[in-house]
Amino acid sequence: MTNHRVHFTRSGRTLDIPDDAIILEHALRNGLDLPYGCQGGSCGTCMVAVKGEVFGWGRAISDEDRANGYALICSSYALSDLEIEA
Numbered sequence: 001m002t003n004h005r006v007h008f009t010r011s012g013r014t015l016d017i018p019d020d021a022i023i024l025e026h027a028l029r030n031g032l033d034l035p036y037g038c039q040g041g042s043c044g045t046c047m048v049a050v051k052g053e054v055f056g057w058g059r060a061i062s063d064e065d066r067a068n069g070y071a072l073i074c075s076s077y078a079l080s081d082l083e084i085e086a
């Protein structure tokens with residue numbers, strides 16, 4: 001397991017998130033107040049702009065959004081240090 005440093009630009013918080021932890025769950029457990037709905041990749045509420053590398057799944061995001069640097073953080077692992085617009 002590796003931790004990645006994840007900075008949330010709007011909240012101004014930085015967390016060390018293990019690469020086997022779902023980003024949204026980890027952030028909520030650590031007191032961040034982030035928008036989410038289904039937590040299952042199907043509603044799109046948790047979609048944010050991300051700089052860095054994530055492994056993501058979930059059907060509420062298009063290939064185009066992924067290519068443009070968006071991710072569903074309820075359905076993503078961090079694969080590098082990240083900057084998340086949230």
Ligand code: FES
Pocket residue numbers: 036037038039040041042043044045046047058060072073074075
């Ligand atoms: S919370 Fe619904 S897609 Fe992430």
